[in-house]
Amino acid sequence: MKKVLLFLIITVSALALFSAGCDRKDEGVEPGSEAVQSSMDTAPDQDLDAAALVNGSKITMSQLKAAVLSVVIQNGMDASHTEAFIDQFGPRILDQLIQGELLYQEAVKNGFEATPEEIDSSFSAISGRYESQEEFQSEMETRGFTETTLRENMATQIAIQKFIGETIVPQAQVPEETVKEAYDQNPSNFQRPAEVKASHILLKIGESDTQENKDEVLSKALEIVSLARKDNADFARLARERSEGPSAPSGGDLGFFAKGRMVKPFEDAAFSLDVGKVSDPVLTQFGYHIIKVIDRREGLKFSFDEVKEKLAADLKNRMVNEMMSRKISDLKQASQIEIIFKPASTGSQHP
Numbered sequence: 001m002k003k004v005l006l007f008l009i010i011t012v013s014a015l016a017l018f019s020a021g022c023d024r025k026d027e028g029v030e031p032g033s034e035a036v037q038s039s040m041d042t043a044p045d046q047d048l049d050a051a052a053l054v055n056g057s058k059i060t061m062s063q064l065k066a067a068v069l070s071v072v073i074q075n076g077m078d079a080s081h082t083e084a085f086i087d088q089f090g091p092r093i094l095d096q097l098i099q100g101e102l103l104y105q106e107a108v109k110n111g112f113e114a115t116p117e118e119i120d121s122s123f124s125a126i127s128g129r130y131e132s133q134e135e136f137q138s139e140m141e142t143r144g145f146t147e148t149t150l151r152e153n154m155a156t157q158i159a160i161q162k163f164i165g166e167t168i169v170p171q172a173q174v175p176e177e178t179v180k181e182a183y184d185q186n187p188s189n190f191q192r193p194a195e196v197k198a199s200h201i202l203l204k205i206g207e208s209d210t211q212e213n214k215d216e217v218l219s220k221a222l223e224i225v226s227l228a229r230k231d232n233a234d235f236a237r238l239a240r241e242r243s244e245g246p247s248a249p250s251g252g253d254l255g256f257f258a259k260g261r262m263v264k265p266f267e268d269a270a271f272s273l274d275v276g277k278v279s280d281p282v283l284t285q286f287g288y289h290i291i292k293v294i295d296r297r298e299g300l301k302f303s304f305d306e307v308k309e310k311l312a313a314d315l316k317n318r319m320v321n322e323m324m325s326r327k328i329s330d331l332k333q334a335s336q337i338e339i340i341f342k343p344a345s346t347g348s349q350h351p
Contacts, residue, residue, distance in 0.1 A: 051094055051341035054101040059094065064341060067093045087343040094341055102331040104156050107163035114158035122154045123147075164320075168327065172319040179312045183304050190307055193259065194299040198270045199235055199252035201228075202245030204287040221281035221288040228278045228290060235278070235292045244287070256297060266291070 051064045068086050071093065072079050107113075130136040140150060183190060201224055203217050224242055228235050236251030243252050259267055269282045270291050279291040 051339075052098055053336075053338040053340070054098055055105060055335050055337075057101060057105070059097050059101060061341065063097060064090060064094055067097060090341060090343055094339070098332075098337060099328050100156075100160065102328060102335060103160045103163065106327075106331060107159040110163060110167065112159045112162040112166070114155040114162075118158050119151050119154050122158065123151055126150075164324070168323050169320055172316050172323060174312050174315045174319065176308070176312075179308055179315060180304060182311060182315060183307065187301070190302045192297070192300050192302070194271075195256040195258045195297045196270050196273075196293050197256045197295040197297075198254050198273075199239060199292050199294060200245065200247070200254060200266075201235075201239045201243040201252055201290040202248075202287055203242075204244045205283075217288055218281060221290060224290050225278060225280060228292065252292075253294075256295070 049060045049062060050058045051061045052059045065082070065086060068089050069079060069082050071089060072082055072085050077085070127133065127136045130139065140146065145153075203221050203224075205214055205217055209217075224238060227233060228238055236253070239248055239252030245252070247254060259271065261267070262270065263284045263286075265282050265284050266289055269279045269289075270293060273279055273291065273293040275293050275296055277293060279289070281288040281290060283289075
């Protein structure tokens, strides 16, 4: 259920996308500078700003632009190209906004709404992600929100969540025999292959290198092997000093990997070594590698009892998604939806 709600929160309103943008903020992605209109803004003087009409309710171009901008920021793309992204992603994101509006209308029709306490809690959860209220206020202003419009959007989301949680989720029942059947029919999903954790030192060889150059590189590799096999040798230090590969700054650390992840000569050597041992130079298309195995994890198969709870939750989540898709399809068929926005390449009415 968590994944279903996350999908809806990300797609059904400008607020939801604003929330996703808040999460990215912690990853060093700077917010865009384009203003955002509230998804509740339906003032008559903005009629020409309509991107779509859903049973008479308007989704504005401002909403669509805000949603696209938030997706751009969330994915670390250049926000200065948002106008181009509107043409590229606009139709798809508009359809998601329409789906959200349909679900909200259905929620209201069935008597689901947010309480003041729920709105307060959601507002506090978002504002609490910031170090100060000043920073939070600045972010809201950047994205075109006021506290009032932000709370209005939260009320919309909460109503949709309640509708889904109380009318759709309870219908999703997964019998244990269905869970067991899914386990038995997909054995590879519940196995962890054998893995090794290794570090390496790479001495590069170019395709155009002469045999003399290759022999010289091999000689250097053999020298490093000798140093690496000495008692109390610091392989990580040798890698930082001598390796020409991208893992050199981390001491040559490649982490754990299973078969099929590395080129075959490298893989064969790594899986044949005991923990703590250093290989002879291994030639691949990248050059000569000196490999040290740091650790091993044997392959294993998870029992049904170990995975049944998570598997049941995954199956239920998949069922809820399928039911949601059918519900949205039914709502679309029973609704009057007018798409006004068209990408510029197809003659959009909106510059």
